[in-house]
Amino acid sequence: MISFGPVSSRRLGLSLGINNIVSGKFCSYSCVYCQIGNTINRSTERRTFYEPGKLAEDVKNHLGKLDKSYRPNYLTFVANGEPTLDINLGQEIRLLKKYDIPVAVITNASLISRKSVRQDLMQADWVSVKIDTVDEVVWKKINRPSVEMDLKIILEGVKIFASEYRGSLHTETMLINGYNDDLGQLEQTALFISRVHPKTSWLSTPTRPPALKVIKPVPEAKIIRAWLIFNNNNINTELLSGFEGTNTGYTGDAYSDILNITAVHPLREDTMGKLLENDKADSSIVESLIAKGKIKRLDYNGKIYYLRRYKG
Ligand code: SF4
Known part of the structure; x- marks a missing residue:
């Protein structure tokens, strides 16, 4: 999308x-x-x-x-x-x-x-x-x-x-x-x-x-x-130094939502949790995207983020 x-x-x-x-x-x-x-x-x-x-x-x-x-x-x-x-x-x-x-x-x-x-x-x-x-x-x-x-x-x-x-x-x-x-x-x-x-x-x-x-x-x-x-x-x-909050829109398709958002906007762990909840999905989808090499997990300043992975 x-x-x-x-x-x-x-x-x-x-x-x-x-x-x-x-x-x-x-x-x-x-x-x-x-x-x-x-x-x-x-x-x-x-x-x-x-x-x-x-x-x-x-x-x-x-x-x-x-x-x-x-x-x-x-x-x-x-x-x-x-x-x-x-x-x-x-x-x-x-x-x-x-x-x-x-x-x-x-x-x-x-x-x-x-x-x-x-x-x-x-x-x-x-x-x-x-x-x-x-x-x-x-x-x-x-x-x-x-x-x-x-x-x-x-x-x-x-x-x-x-x-x-x-x-x-x-x-x-x-x-x-x-x-x-x-x-x-x-x-x-x-x-x-x-x-x-x-x-x-x-x-x-x-x-x-x-x-x-x-x-x-x-x-x-x-x-x-x-x-x-x-x-x-x-x-x-x-x-622009504060955290935006975890209020992320969702479409009901967690797989697409995660890929589309992380392409331009790393998702913080708590925001990811909220998105999964809204999309009625669980963390297995995140693990599967990581295993497929589509996204990666990163620790920055003590917080976990998820980012899109690109080859090249
Ligand atoms: S490199 Fe990244 S931050 Fe810099 S202008 Fe391009 S998209 Fe924006």
């Missing part, structure tokens, strides 16, 4: 995820903190992943199966990769709007200097762009972009998009211990973001298992310092 959840999102309330990138992860970045692992297909080329009508039909069927209490607040493009690599994104958003639920896109913004990408994002009601740093050297270390990319061009694209877009624009900055969390870095990042005028700037630090095991979340004191620096730059800043 292309859609999954809905899952509780710290930014969007109840969000029905739309994974518009086919299995295997296509992204222009390979962020050291990526929760879905290293990028297998690093690319900047936009392409067709699904036929737009099929994607819209999949979402419609999914919405039809949900209990009324799980009607999502947003339909959110949050893929196993970068959603703007999908050349049909704009058309898909237009089709989804017929369901009378606002559409959100969470993008790494790496392709936003292209007019076609901005035009596609313009269709969405809510857009969040990733700005982890404005320093080229740090950007290469954290986001590990495709070689042909240039941070200055991306940041220029973000500014153009911000000046054109009439929807709800947000930014997201992932703070990584020892990478982008020193005073000078934070001042520069905050200054740039203040010029983009986002409705909210979200600060987060890895709470789920990252692509590189050595990556550590920043200590609480540093998160607060970053929050103060952003606030001093007149940015409406919020922290």
